[in-house]
Amino acid sequence: MEQLIAKLKAEIIDALNLTEITPESINENEPLFVEGLGLDSIDALELIVLLEKKYGLKLGTAEEGKKVLRSVKSMAEFIRANNKG
């Protein structure tokens, strides 16, 4: 799980052009949206593309999307639960 979380952090920084942010500075339990990293709606859509591109996982609904994308940890758990990480 540790490795997956580290990998995810790097992938997120790359996908969202968070150039001035280091993986170490992202807390995997912090919210990704509104507070924490403060990502926006386009970032959310990019994370959906990331999950599909890198892990072959499609999010079913907006509700599912909100839960899965809550934090790096919840993303990693989703990936693990679907046996993709």
Add this chain to the structure above:
Amino acid sequence: MKPVYLASDNIISSLGFNTDENARAITQGQTGIKLHNDARLAPVPFWASVSDHDRLSQGFSQYADPSHYSLFEQLVISSVKDALSKTGIVVQSERTLFILSTTKGNIDVLDPDNAFHNDPSRMYLWNTARLIQNFFKLFHTPVVVSNACISGVLAVLIGARMIRTGKFDHVVVTGADLVTEFVLSGFNSFLSLCEGPCKPFDKNRTGLSLGEAAGTIVLTADRKLTGKDELQVRNGFSSNDANHISGPSRTGEGLYIVIKKVLEPDRNVDYISAHGTATPYNDEMESIALSRAGLSAVPVNSFKGYWGHTLGAAGIIEIVAGMYSMRNNILFKTLGYAEPGTSQPISVIDHNTKSPVNTFLKIASGFGGSNASLVITK
């Protein structure tokens, strides 16, 4: 301010090749949004409103060889030709200006399978302007407005401003956009396309339908050329939400600003043609802006259920539909709308209604936080 009259117009879309054909279809509640299975445009079947390309080429062949002109060019030229046939203006004059409104123009030439792919300059909008200039032997190179989904409304209000300078007797405003793999895939990545024809302002709306169309409006300083009711463009404005590049402002800031400006000091409105794309956020934002502006009780509709969202053509063909409404005193229902679905109540037209329309307000919003408004009166 110097009057700006509306002379002739045209709409080419899935519902017909001139304004009357389109109006007939709309009166009958027909939608042009259908399920298409075209692997060149999308990996799975998709809903969209697409014009009849065979009929387009056939009609175009009376002007020139269709194999030398792209789909986009044929659409624009055919639309202009039809509008011009209904009015006797001489376009080759120094006192005539063309304005072209489009978001992506010939973008399909980027596709390696496109017939014009090996002509690298074909994708540039300035090149399309030159082509139109050469085709119609125009004195001035057409002005090109490319400003996302408000391009059409912007082009008309800019055209009106051009007439007011006194330098031009006529301004031909034309706009078009295609349904392409480029645009379909992009909106898909935004998860903003819906299954089936879109439902503007409806409680169960889930997104927009894409559409392909061309529209033309001839603006003129010559009162004798204006048709029934002497319709005039009064004024129009644009503004920015300064909030987000793709999502609309939650307070409808920019749209509220342009509505306020165009209705100053105390103009009453009989009918509003909204942008109404049927995305959850756009329609909600429009209801907020309209409510803030005190327009909740004014009949409002969206044409996106008939034509889909035709991007650079949208403002133009929806203004033409508004002009038709004014000349015939008819308000068209918002196709796809059944139940109110916005936090601010607004008066969505849900059945075709005979009603006098003396003042018409068109509003539009687009990517980049852009918003525009335009008022036409009798």
Add this chain to the structure above:
Amino acid sequence: MSRMNFHISDYCLIRHQKIFRKGELLFTGTEQKPVPFFTEAYKHFGINYPKFYKMDSLCKLGLLASEIILQAKDMPCRGEDIGIILYNAASSADTDRVHQRSISDRETYFPSPSIFVYTLPNIVIGEICIRQKIFGESTFFISEKFDPHSLYEYVSQLLEENVMECCLTGWLECEGDNYDGALFMVEKCTTIEDGIVNFDEEKIKEIYSQ
């Protein structure tokens, strides 16, 4: 107010690895290609705005040019009264090609929303407005070449008709390895101060050709 009272109060030129403001060379970069150069300049001017990194090349150019004009001073008028009128030839061609590449192979078909949103030239107006809190009239035009005459006529009309009180206007082009930014701030003024010149076609041409 008549056109006699319209002045260029500020201007920024960005080309050939150099950035000028009101004729003064502010920065010479070492990077040749556009995006690395824009990033170099962004860091040099201490612009603290992480959204910069998400922008495409055209928006980075526009953000830089507008920041250089507006960073060091108060806004010349209310946000609602500042207009933005911009021109270029290539529209958003660079980003269009990136998006096209992302859909060119059905095996690796991953269109990206953060790329697609930049396939419209007016997004640069949106980015400038967000950064500077500008709400006024704006339009993006496409023309084959920079056209001082059309710019002068149209912006003058907008100022005369009070559609705006001041205007950020100019040419923002970025395609492939070529970039060319020329941004002007035009204001209604009753007095002439240092660095303020008349807003007229000749002056625009002269500044653009510097």
